[in-house]
Each structure stands twice: as structure tokens, then as C-alpha cells.
Amino acid sequence: MPELPEVETVRRMLDESVRGLTIRSVALSGHRLREPIPATLPRRLRGRTIERVERTAKYLLIGLDRDLTILSHLGMSGRWLVLSPGQRLTLPHVHARIRFTDGTGLWFQDVRRFGLLRLVPTADLGRDPALARLGPDPVAEPPTGAGLRAVARGSRMAVKTFLMDQRRIAGLGNIYASEVLHRAGLDPRRHAGGLAPGEWEAVAAEIRAVLAEAIAGMGTTFSTYRTVWGEPGRYGESLRVYDRANEPCHRCGTPIRRIVQGQRSTFYCPSCQGGRSGPRRARAPRTPATRRAR
């Protein structure tokens, strides 16, 4: 479940550790990932030098000389590992092994094989289907309340699902979508099109804050994610609701609730998030009893 902060952490470390190195050889496992790794990859990479490591949303763009980019997505369990020259390591599920001329190694490991390795001419990146579909990256273009509200206009999607829709805003996944909504005090079941301008301002502000804090903490380690050196991220300690079902809300003590939206778990505090502007309040006609209860 690497989301934007985890991918950004990997990007920074790769940029520091392998930029400027020249590829001597590449070996593939033969297993397919989300799509097959191009069989031509070893031949096309040999002799090229890594010039830059960039990121768009959850995609890593490893830029090589002579107009070629490795487009990589970590999926659920993908990992890039950097091996120092001479370092020996036995690991299962390694699908690509890059060896540089100085002896440094760069491996792509992916247990669940939802990841992606694709070669794209750098000049064509904007036209690649995976990238062309993406909405704005919230680090490159920090979201504003007005901007999000415009994108959500008329949408009946639950706001939690909306935040995870990479075509609307690209980079949030299941963990940070739940965190953002708790911090903004919004019920995840609300229709995205029904949020007030002030509520969108809160969402935008919390997206900016959560991403900045999570990047500073080198991401959240949940099960398999590690940095390229194998260290866990620190942001997991800061999570307020994710994977905390039945534990007390840090703000009010109410047990955190887990629901399922779009086949995914959502965690939220029924007291801090919802309250008066909760979803479908007016479903049943008000009786005197319910009116009194308010």
C-alpha cells in the first residue's frame, strides 16, 4: 500500500543512491507483474546512465540518457532495493536485478505482483495511458478548496472514494484518505458533490498537511513497505484512525469504526466525523422522538 509519501521517500533515496550510475546488466525473473516486464528490457537498458529519478502521483520515473524512462509503480507490495557493491542477499520475489558498472545493485521485489515496470520514451511520457489518466499531483500542485470543489461538482461518489480516485487527485490511497477525513472532521460517506466550500477548504488543508508530515516521517510502514535501505517508515505512529477499529479516537475517546466502501476498509470516528452534517440525515421522516433526540 505505498501511497504518495512512501513513493516520494523511495524517489529521494534512489535519486541519492543511483543517479549518475551506468547500467552494466539486467536480469529478469520471468514472472509477469500487472503486465509482463518487457523481455527487451535488459538489452534496452544496458549501457544507459540514470540521469534523474522523479515521481508523479504513485509512479516512479527513472530517467535514463538517450530518451528512455523506466515507469514503475509499486502496486501493493513492490520495493526497490539498493545493494552496495559486493553485498550478497537472498530474497524471494525479486523480478528485476539491475547491476551498475560500479558494482551497485538495484532490485525490484514484488511479492504480490501488482507492480509495474514499463519502458517509455521520455518524450512520450505525457501520452502514456497510465500517466495521462491522472489528476493533479497534490505535492506538485497543492490542492485548494475551490479546486477540489470544482472537480467534485455534481459527484455522488462518497468523499472517501473520491479522494482515492486517481483521476480526480492522484496520490492518496486508503490510508491517507481516511486520515485526511478524520483530520478534517468529515463523515467519509458524504457525497463529494455535497460538501460546503469551507469543508473543501478543510480537506485541502489536511491533504497538504498529512502529505507533508508523512513525507517528513518517511512514510507509513504497513506490512511490507520499506525504504530502499530496508528501514520502516515512521509515520505509522501518527495514524489517527487507519487500522484502529474499536480503539479509542485520540481526540474524543469514541471507538473508531470500520466500514467498507468500494470494497475497501474505511476507518473513522463516528463522533468527530459526521455529527450534524452526516449523510442521509433526512432519510426517514422526522418523528417527534427523533427531533427531541437531537
Added chain:
DNA sequence: ATCCTATCCTGTAGGC
């Protein structure tokens, strides 16, 4: 157009 569902995959947690 918009939204929803099933699918890919494997390690792990929980039940019995």
C-alpha cells in the same frame, strides 16, 4: 458520463 464490481496476487491472521 458516472459509478460500481470483479479481478489480479500471496502472505498472514483467525477460527476450528
Added chain:
DNA sequence: TGCCTACAGGATAGGA
């Protein structure tokens, strides 16, 4: 203890 099932979810194709 060991077997079995359910669950975790990012992206996407296809259906309603």
C-alpha cells in the same frame, strides 16, 4: 498443531 478460509488493496476492464 495444522488445516482452511477470509482478508489486505492499487489499478483497470467491463457492466449497469
